[in-house]
Every structure is written in structure tokens, then in C-alpha cells.
Amino acid sequence: MEQRTIDTTVVAYLDALASGAPTPGGGGAAALAGAMAAALISMVCNLTIGKQRYAEAEDEMRAVLDRSETLRAELTQLAEDDVAAFNRLSAAYKLPRVTEADIAIRRDAIQEALKRATEVPLRTARAAAAILPLCPPVAERGNQAAVSDVGVAVQLAHAAIRSALLNVEINLRTLNDPLYVRQVRNEVARLTEGLATEVERLDALVMQRLRAE
Amino acid sequence: MEQRTIDTTVVAYLDALASGAPTPGGGGAAALAGAMAAALISMVCNLTIGKQRYAEAEDEMRAVLDRSETLRAELTQLAEDDVAAFNRLSAAYKLPRVTEADIAIRRDAIQEALKRATEVPLRTARAAAAILPLCPPVAERGNQAAVSDVGVAVQLAHAAIRSALLNVEINLRTLNDPLYVRQVRNEVARLTEGLATEVERLDALVMQRLRAE
Numbered sequence: 001m002e003q004r005t006i007d008t009t010v011v012a013y014l015d016a017l018a019s020g021a022p023t024p025g026g027g028g029a030a031a032l033a034g035a036m037a038a039a040l041i042s043m044v045c046n047l048t049i050g051k052q053r054y055a056e057a058e059d060e061m062r063a064v065l066d067r068s069e070t071l072r073a074e075l076t077q078l079a080e081d082d083v084a085a086f087n088r089l090s091a092a093y094k095l096p097r098v099t100e101a102d103i104a105i106r107r108d109a110i111q112e113a114l115k116r117a118t119e120v121p122l123r124t125a126r127a128a129a130a131i132l133p134l135c136p137p138v139a140e141r142g143n144q145a146a147v148s149d150v151g152v153a154v155q156l157a158h159a160a161i162r163s164a165l166l167n168v169e170i171n172l173r174t175l176n177d178p179l180y181v182r183q184v185r186n187e188v189a190r191l192t193e194g195l196a197t198e199v200e201r202l203d204a205l206v207m208q209r210l211r212a213e
Numbered sequence: 214m215e216q217r218t219i220d221t222t223v224v225a226y227l228d229a230l231a232s233g234a235p236t237p238g239g240g241g242a243a244a245l246a247g248a249m250a251a252a253l254i255s256m257v258c259n260l261t262i263g264k265q266r267y268a269e270a271e272d273e274m275r276a277v278l279d280r281s282e283t284l285r286a287e288l289t290q291l292a293e294d295d296v297a298a299f300n301r302l303s304a305a306y307k308l309p310r311v312t313e314a315d316i317a318i319r320r321d322a323i324q325e326a327l328k329r330a331t332e333v334p335l336r337t338a339r340a341a342a343a344i345l346p347l348c349p350p351v352a353e354r355g356n357q358a359a360v361s362d363v364g365v366a367v368q369l370a371h372a373a374i375r376s377a378l379l380n381v382e383i384n385l386r387t388l389n390d391p392l393y394v395r396q397v398r399n400e401v402a403r404l405t406e407g408l409a410t411e412v413e414r415l416d417a418l419v420m421q422r423l424r425a426e
Contacts, residue, residue, distance in 0.1 A: 005223070006222070006223040006224050007222050007223070007224060008222060008223065009219070009220050009221060009222055009223075010218070010219040010220070010221065010222075010223055010226050010245065010289075010292075011219050011220060011289065013223050014248055014249065014252050014285065014289060015252075017249060017252040017253065017256060018251075018252035018253075018255035018256055018259070018281075018282070018285060019255075019256065019259060020256065020259035020260050020262075025253075025256070025359075025362060026253055026359075026361055026362035026364070026365035026366075027365075029249045029252075029253060029365055029369065030365055030368075032223065032249070033246055033249065033369060033372065035227055036227065036230060036242045036245070036246065038231075039227050039228075039230040039231035039242075040230065040231075040238075040239055040242060042231035042232075043230060043231055043232065043233065043238070046231070046232055046233035047233050049233075068231075069231065072227065072231060076223075076224065076227060079223075146238075146239075148239055148379045148380055148382070148383040149238060149239035151239070151376065151379040152239035152240075152242055152243055152376040152379060152380075153239075155243075155371075155372040155375045155376045155379075156242065156246060156372050156376065158368075158372065159246065159368040159369050159371065159372035162364075162368045162416075163364065163365040163368045163369065166361045166364040166365060166368075166419070166423075167361055167365070169361070169420075169423065170360075170361040170423060173423070173424075203375075206379070207382075210379075210382065210383060210386075211386075
């Protein structure tokens with residue numbers, strides 16, 4: 001089994017990303033941006049829990065931390081799943097197309113692989129979007145000294161959502177199943193609706209707390 | 214000498230980011246988001262150079278690649294510089310404050326450390342902003358199969374700029390040198406002005422090419 005990209009060093013990961021090698025790519029980078037966002041929410045929770053000054057927020061921060069750590073694990077895994085989905089799609093495109101039976105098998109394999117390659121960024125966008133509701137409690141009642149880190153989490157989660165949805169879009173263009181495409185487009189619309197406004201609201205919340213003390 | 218954070222694995226970096234340890238933090242995460250953006254521009258250049266179909270764009274892509282690789286190296290280093298700047302600031306805060314001379318030395322050391330801690334995210338924002346002008350040629354004339362990766366680069370560069378500027382802001386609040394603060398605020402204003410519009414324009418450019426073929 002090959003080494004997982006997430007088990008290489010940060011420097012080696014960036015080298016691989018920059019290279020012309022088929023993986024890792026933008027889908028994985030989107031997932032890692034989301035994982036960094038979740039990690040920053042966890043960090044602020046960890047810098048709040050156990051501090052006398054923030055004792056009242058302790059239970060809330062523990063609940064947020066539990067959620068942000070689940071999302072971080074999910075997004076880190078999705079960076080790796082993106083590699084697997086890409087490899088499967090590449091393999092499907094390489095199937096023989098000599099006989100009519102070959103061609104039919106290859107076509108179905110490509111469509112199936114495209115669905116998997118769509119699911120990974122869709123799950124990335126969902127998980128990154130689930131970080132945003134964790135930001136207000138942490139920005140408002142978490143350790144004030146780390147509130148800028150909540151702001152970074154907001155920006156990275158936003159970039160992860162939009163980046164992941166671009167990767168969904170590129171796969172939808174080659175998918176032939178109209179019902180599936182319609183379902184996914186509906187979810188993309190739900191994930192996109194009001195997103196920019198929500199990000200600006202969260203950013204304002206962060207700036208307010210940053211200037212508060 | 215301690216291991217650099219960028220020489221740990223991606224998984225270990227995310228664990229350290231999520232922990233309550235003083236470093237790495239949001240400033241470093243911003244720099245790494247910028248490094249991923251630069252890496253994706255390099256990737257699309259590498260997927261274009263040497264391809265018969267894109268022979269006309271070859272010289273232009275080589276020039277962009279040279280620039281994106283310089284910015285990637287710079288942003289990767291800035292993730293590490295952020296750790297050093299934070300450590301220096303922590304050390305300054307821990308200086309003795311017994312005598313009046315101690316207090317004066319400590320105050321100056323804190324101010325000097327705050328300037329360094331401001332410079333790192335300011336350079337991060339500058340370098341991430343320098344990625345944006347590289348996006349149009351790559352989105353328009355780079356390998357069309359990888360145009361979504363240019364879109365991801367745009368989102369990550371944008372998040373890196375805004376995140377880095379948040380880290381500039383938090384340091385400016387404790388800085389006492391009005392001339393320096395004014396100079397930095399002017400540069401922050403220049404980096405922010407028209408940014409959202411530019412990101413939307415680049416995103417539209419990517420979507421146009423994505424739907425083109």
C-alpha cells in the first residue's frame with residue numbers, strides 16, 4: 001500500500017500538490033483547508049477549557065470541541081478519499097474499448113467513478129459548512145486572546161466550501177444521470193444560499209470581540 | 214534545534230494546530246493556505262507545459278510557474294516564521310519587571326516583538342495577494358482539465374489574505390508606534406480595496422472556462 005498523502009510532511013505534501021502528478025489536487029486541498037478550519041476551532045476551545053476566567057463557557061466549549069474534532073477527522077479523511085476517487089476515475093477511463101461490451105462496461109464504470117468523485121467534494125462542502133455554526137459561540141464566549149483564530153477558521157471554512165463545490169461542478173458536467181445531477185445541484189444551491197452573508201456576519205462577530213477588550 | 218512544524222506530517226501538523234499548544238496558530242494556517250494556493254497554480258502550469266495542445270502557452274506558463282514557485286517557497290517559510298515571531302513575543306512578555314530599568318527593557322522588547330509579529334502576516338497577505346494576478350493567464354490558457362484547481366487557488370489565496378490581515382490587526386491593537394501603525398493600516402487598506410470584487414471576477418473567469426469545452 002502506498003503512503004497516504006496526509007502522512008507525508010507538510011513540505012512534501014505541498015511539493016506533490018505543486019507537481020504535475022495526478023494526485024493530490026484541488027479537491028484534497030479544499031478538504032485540508034476545511035481540516036485546518038476545524039483544527040482552529042478546536043484550538044480555541046482547548047485554550048478556553050480549564051481557564052478560571054472562562055469557567056462558565058466550559059461545558060459549551062467541550063461540546064463544540066467534540067463536534068469540531070469529529071469534523072476535523074472527517075475532513076482529513078476526505079483529503080485522502082479524494083486521492084482514491086481520482087485514482088478510480090483514472091482507472092475507469094483506461095478500461096479497454098474494443099468491443100461493444102467493453103465500451104458499455106467502461107461507460108458504466110466511468111459514470112460510477114464520477115459519482116464517487118462527486119460525493120467526496122460534496123461531503124467536504126457539507127463538513128466545512130458544519131464548521132460555521134460552531135464559530136459564534138467560540139467567537140463570543142471562547143478565549144478572547146484567540147478570537148482572530150476563529151476569524152481564520154471562518155475564512156478557511158468558506159474557501160473549503162466554495163473550492164469543494166467547484167470540484168462537484170466539474171464532475172457534474174460529465175455525469176449522465178439527470179435525477180442524480182438534479183439532487184446534487186439542489187444540495188449545492190442549499191450550501192451556497194446565503195453563504196457570503198453568513199461569512200460576513202461571522203467576520204463582523206469576530207471583529208467586534210477583537211475590539212472589545 | 215526543534216523540528217520545524219512544516220517538517221511534521223500533515224496529520225501531526227493538524228493535531229498540533231488543534232491542540233492548546235502556543236504554536237502553530239492561525240497565522241501559520243493562513244500562510245499554508247496561501248502556499249496551497251501557489252502550489253495549485255504551479256500544478257496547473259506543470260499540467261500545461263510540454264503538452265502539444267497548449268504549446269502556444271508554454272513560455273507564459275513557464276514564467277507563471279517561476280513566480281508561483283517563488284511565492285510558494287515564501288509562504289511555506291512564513292508559516293515557520295510565524296512560529297518564531299510568536300515565540301519571541303512570548304519570551305518578551307516573560308521578561309522580568311522588577312526594577313524600572315527592567316520594565317523599560319521589557320516594554321521595548323514587547324514592542325519590537327509585536328512589530329516582527331505584524332510583519333509576518335503582512336508579508337503573508339502580500340505574497341497571497343501576489344498569487345491573484347497569476348490566475349487569469351492560467352485560467353484562460355492553462356490546461357482546461359485543471360481549471361477548477363485555479364478556482365480553488367483563488368479561494369485559498371483570498372482566505373489567506375483575509376486571515377493574515379486579521380493577524381496583522383490583532384497585533385496593531387497593542388502597538389504604540391503611531392507612525393508604524395498608520396503605515397501598516399495604509400497597506401492593509403491597499404490590500405483589502407477591491408479584493409472581494411477581484412475574487413468574484415476571477416471566480417467568474419474560472420466558471421466561464423469550466424463551461425467552455
